[in-house]
Amino acid sequence: SQTIHQWPATLVQPVGSPLSLECTVEGTSNPNLYWYRQAAGRGLQLLFYSVGIGQISSEVPQNLSASRPQDRQFILSSKKLLLSDSGFYLCASTKDRYNEQFFGPGTRLTVL
Amino acid sequence: QQPVQSPQAVILREGEDAVINCSSSKALYSVHWYRQKHGEAPVFLMILLKGGEQKGHDKISASFNEKKQQSSLYLTASQLSYSGTYFCGTEAGNTDKLIFGTGTRLQVFP
Numbered sequence: 001s002q003t004i005h006q007w008p009a010t011l012v013q014p015v016g017s018p019l020s021l022e023c024t025v026e027g028t029s030n031p032n033l034y035w036y037r038q039a040a041g042r043g044l045q046l047l048f049y050s051v052g053i054g055q056i057s058s059e060v061p062q063n064l065s066a067s068r069p070q071d072r073q074f075i076l077s078s079k080k081l082l083l084s085d086s087g088f089y090l091c092a093s094t095k096d097r098y099n100e101q102f103f104g105p106g107t108r109l110t111v112l
Numbered sequence: 113q114q115p116v117q118s119p120q121a122v123i124l125r126e127g128e129d130a131v132i133n134c135s136s137s138k139a140l141y142s143v144h145w146y147r148q149k150h151g152e153a154p155v156f157l158m159i160l161l162k163g164g165e166q167k168g169h170d171k172i173s174a175s176f177n178e179k180k181q182q183s184s185l186y187l188t189a190s191q192l193s194y195s196g197t198y199f200c201g202t203e204a205g206n207t208d209k210l211i212f213g214t215g216t217r218l219q220v221f222p
Contacts, residue, residue, distance in 0.1 A: 042201060043114075044154070044212040049136050051208055059209070090153055097208050098142065100156035101201075 002027040004104035006091050012110045019064075019078040021107050023091030026072070031093040033074040034101065035066055039089040050074060086111045113138065115202045115213035124190045134200030134215045135182040143176055143183040144201035144210060147194075153198060157185075180203045188219045 003026040007027045013019060025031055035047040048066035056066050063082060067075045074091055091104040115136045122130050134143060142161045146154035160176035160183060171188040188192055195219045201210040 034209070036212075043215045046209055046211065049209050056217075057209070097203050098159070098161060099208060100144065100159060101146075101154075102152035102156070106153050 001055045001083075001101040002031070002092055002093050004093055004102055004105035006089075006107055008107060009105065010108050012112060013081050014112055015083055016080050018108070019076070019077040019081055019085070021089055021091075021109075023074040023104055024072055025074075025093045028072075028093065030071060031095060032097070033068065034092040034094075035074065035076050036092065038090065038091045040087070044064055044090070048076070083108065083111050114211055115200055117198075117200060117213040117216045118202075119216060120214070122216060122217065124194075126179045126192060126220055126222055128220075130187045130190060130218065132185040132187075132198050132218070134184070134202070135153050135180075136202050138181065138202075140176070140181050140183075140202050142203045144203075145174055145176075145183075145185050145197060146199045146201065146212075148199065149196045157198075158175045187218070190218075191209060192220050192222065194218060195220045198210070199208050 005024045032051050034049045035111040038044050038046045048058055050056050050068045053068055064078050066080055089107045094101045115134050118133045124130055144159045145157040148154040158174055162178055174185045176183045195216045199215050200213040202212055
């Protein structure tokens with residue numbers, strides 16, 4: 001099975017500051033990778049997904065961006081955070097669409 | 113496009129049964145089910161594929177009705193550990209992305 005690492009676990013940032021969240025995957029090669037955001041008490045919103053190095057699909061237009069510099073590394077970034085960027089950010093990995101998605105432990109981001 | 117789940121919340125006593133439904137407005141090729149405990153990441157329960165059988169996992173099973181574009185999750189003889197929020201995820205069309213449903217919060221009491 002796959003292991004997904006995310007850090008940091010918790011982050012408090014001021015409005016207008018930059019953001020970089022990293023996700024790395026162990027136990028598989030060439031996975032599909034995903035970034036989700038979950039607001040408090042809400043569902044999972046797909047932000048970005050990637051089927052290969054340098055291939056990024058954006059689902060929601062916003063001030064966030066994603067990059068995949070290596071096969072098992074997925075990075076979520078922002079140049080200037082907004083209050084509405086607060087939430088629980090989850091990285092997920094799957095071998096293909098017919099298999100389960102493995103989730104990382106998540107990063108809880110609070111923008112003040 | 114987001115699948116709709118019903119009910120939104122369920123309260124059970126240990127040993128009772130529950131059914132959670134997931135409906136989509138688009139044709140479905142597969143349905144995933146996940147459970148999320150408070151403050152934790154979602155955990156995979158099962159996946160149902162178009163043309164596949166009803167799946168089972170211990171006392172949790174699920175069905176997939178392609179014609180009605182819906183799936184149901186059946187929890188039998190619920191245990192305290194079943195508490196959490198259940199999400200269905202649908203892969204609509206020939207894509208690699210999963211769209212999660214609105215969620216159903218399940219609470220099991222002794």
